[in-house]
Amino acid sequence: MTDDSSNNAPKGQAMWGGRFTAKPAELMQAINVSIGVDRRLAAQDLAGSKAHAAMLAAVGAISSEDEAQIQRGLMAIEGEMEEGVFPFREEFEDIHMNVEARLAELIGEPSGRLHTARSRNDQIALDFRLWVREACDRTVDQIIHLQQALLAKAEPHADTLMPGFTHLQPAQPVTFGHHLMAYVEMFGRDASRFRDARARMNECPLGAAALAGSPFPIDRAMTAAALGFAAPTANSLDSVSSRDFALEALSAATICSTHLSRLAEEIVIWMTPQFGFIRLSDAFTTGSSIMPQKKNPDAAELSRAKVGRILAAFTSLTVVMKGLPLAYSKDMQEDKAPTFEAFDALQLALGAMAGMVSDLEPNRDRMAAAAASGFSTATDLADWLVRELDLPFRQAHHLTGAAVKRAETLGVDLPELSLDELKALDPRITEGVYSVLTPAASAASRKSYGGTAPEQVRAQIARWKEVLA
Numbered sequence: 001m002t003d004d005s006s007n008n009a010p011k012g013q014a015m016w017g018g019r020f021t022a023k024p025a026e027l028m029q030a031i032n033v034s035i036g037v038d039r040r041l042a043a044q045d046l047a048g049s050k051a052h053a054a055m056l057a058a059v060g061a062i063s064s065e066d067e068a069q070i071q072r073g074l075m076a077i078e079g080e081m082e083e084g085v086f087p088f089r090e091e092f093e094d095i096h097m098n099v100e101a102r103l104a105e106l107i108g109e110p111s112g113r114l115h116t117a118r119s120r121n122d123q124i125a126l127d128f129r130l131w132v133r134e135a136c137d138r139t140v141d142q143i144i145h146l147q148q149a150l151l152a153k154a155e156p157h158a159d160t161l162m163p164g165f166t167h168l169q170p171a172q173p174v175t176f177g178h179h180l181m182a183y184v185e186m187f188g189r190d191a192s193r194f195r196d197a198r199a200r201m202n203e204c205p206l207g208a209a210a211l212a213g214s215p216f217p218i219d220r221a222m223t224a225a226a227l228g229f230a231a232p233t234a235n236s237l238d239s240v241s242s243r244d245f246a247l248e249a250l251s252a253a254t255i256c257s258t259h260l261s262r263l264a265e266e267i268v269i270w271m272t273p274q275f276g277f278i279r280l281s282d283a284f285t286t287g288s289s290i291m292p293q294k295k296n297p298d299a300a301e302l303s304r305a306k307v308g309r310i311l312a313a314f315t316s317l318t319v320v321m322k323g324l325p326l327a328y329s330k331d332m333q334e335d336k337a338p339t340f341e342a343f344d345a346l347q348l349a350l351g352a353m354a355g356m357v358s359d360l361e362p363n364r365d366r367m368a369a370a371a372a373s374g375f376s377t378a379t380d381l382a383d384w385l386v387r388e389l390d391l392p393f394r395q396a397h398h399l400t401g402a403a404v405k406r407a408e409t410l411g412v413d414l415p416e417l418s419l420d421e422l423k424a425l426d427p428r429i430t431e432g433v434y435s436v437l438t439p440a441a442s443a444a445s446r447k448s449y450g451g452t453a454p455e456q457v458r459a460q461i462a463r464w465k466e467v468l469a
């Protein structure tokens with residue numbers, strides 16, 4: 001390992017090297033070293049050390065002079081990190097020992113007292129938990145931003161007609177605002193999943209030490225409070241060996257990424273010349289190097305794909321954790337890379353999606369024309385027959401099917417069938433039927449709570465505006 005005499009170990013030895021006589025094999029170092037990944041926990045590691053040092057002094061486990069030195073050194077390290085001059089060194093293995101080694105260089109002997117009543121096992125459990133907690137908070141903020149973009153786009157289009165689909169076949173007319181608001185609901189549940197996960201993970205593992213707790217009179221409530229936790233964790237073995245907080249966050253991330261991928265897919269479909277429902281500006285599209293006419297929805301496609309990495313991270317950590325005996329095992333060092341990657345991917349996809357939603361402009365004419373095609377008001381005809389002629393719905397459904405077949409034969413849409421044609425199906429049908437056969441009438445009639453009638457859509461927009469305010 002290192003020959004740097006300023007770390008807390010005797011010359012030529014790793015910090016943990018007291019009982020070792022030989023240096024580790026190069027491959028041992030290569031498989032063991034984690035600083036390339038866990039350097040992203042630097043801020044969390046420093047926060048944990050500051051809280052721990054303050055607590056040690058408060059309970060008399062270290063002197064206040066030593067604590068002052070330690071805090072001064074930690075601040076200096078923080079400054080070095082902010083300036084980008086902190087030396088992250090592979091020979092010190094991970095973030096904890098990099099910080100401690102640097103502290104030793106900066107303040108000397110008192111640095112060796114910081115690790116009293118602490119282990120890297122509870123240290124990493126803390127650092128990683130702090131990071132995931134922040135990632136959840138950041139994600140919730142981003143989700144809210146995306147929801148606001150959806151709301152802002154839904155409002156002017158609360159009565160913009162489009163076809164509603166099932167099986168991607170025209171089903172019944174809906175409004176574009178209503179369609180966008182469906183995603184506001186989905187992302188709302190995503191945000192609430194991240195909040196729930198955060199609340200469950202918000203217990204502080206610091207003080208569990210290696211696995212069994214500490215013989216020092218530590219004040220775990222004090223460090224928990226200083227680090228913004230609701231309470232200290234109640235079982236030291238669980239504290240150092242659980243990563244379900246990360247799994248839960250990753251599962252919420254996976255579900256959220258499926259919602260992103262569905263919206264992304266719709267943007268891709270809507271943008272095709274065949275659909276022509278929306279336009280995306282040049283900001284979120286790319287051209288082709290060979291086909292000059294192309295405008296490709298790359299940002300949507302990449303957002304659609306991110307679920308691959310995110311689900312992979314969830315799978316990866318699940319497999320790492322499966323079957324691990326208590327308490328800490330080094331396997332758990334493999335928790336961070338996938339988690340970081342997943343949240344990086346989610347952050348990009350959420351940001352790009354908010355940008356695309358703000359950017360997209362629907363083509364009202366194309367959407368309205370599509371909403372009118374495909375016999376989209378057939379259900380409205382059936383409902384009219386139920387209401388006006390008191391037919392049982394099944395019979396009305398059958399009769400409407402015959403009307404659709406007739407229209408198809410004549411090559412017209414339902415509202416274009418003459419009254420004579422309709423009367424041939426049932427002589428009691430009157431002129432009044434035409435009032436329900438337009439897409440606008442169809443959408444406007446669906447006034448049930450949560451339905452697509454513009455007044456319902458506006459009510460939901462207003463409700464969400466308040467929720468998000």
Ligand code: ARG
Binds near residue numbers: 034038094124
């Ligand atoms: N780098 C380790 C990790 O990420 C920290 C804990 C190591 N503990 C140990 N006893 N080797 O999990």
